[in-house]
Amino acid sequence: GEDVEQSLFLSVREGDSSVINCTYTDSSSTYLYWYKQEPGAGLQLLTYIFSNMDMKQDQRLTVLLNKKDKHLSLRIADTQTGDSAIYFCAESYGSSNTGKLIFGQGTTLQVKP
């Protein structure tokens, strides 16, 4: 079945760039998403990319999509301590418009001062 895989943990120093990676299996996905979750809170939509795009940039965030390898990445430039959180990758699965998403298990980003 469809699956989304992420590495579980990433540690960086404040000011460095962070790159969080994700692989997915459903080649018919229309959209791929990145969400951020802080402790005890809901998910905050960070950015998303349409499947016919290769790259999307939004201020400090850059999303790269490699459709051939089914690989998605999120780069955070100039990482700050406030960026410490769990980051989830999600794909819309199937070609229908049901809105059903498959989530990865999340990557915990630790930013050291």
Place this chain on the structure above:
Amino acid sequence: DGGITQSPKYLFRKEGQNVTLSCEQNLNHDAMYWYRQDPGQGLRLIYYSQIVNDFQKGDIAEGYSVSREKKESFPLTVTSAQKNPTAFYLCASSMTGNQPQHFGDGTRLSIL
């Protein structure tokens, strides 16, 4: 301010008891969703609704029920048939099924 409101933030359930989690949105979104999150795991879809008076089962619907009588409300009932209900429950909504989903702040359910 527009948004999604989940209540209560914390909820405790006794054995054999049904409990209902509230989710209200004032974003005028057609679609609404319920997810369950367990520690160290991603989100799993319980139920979703694309329009008023209609809803479908997600991947883990057993032991749960929903209703969608109003556009802005999508309550989730955790029934006594759900044997492992302790989890963090998240409600989301989107303009339509193929638009980004926005989340509430969640309800943490625990068993007494």
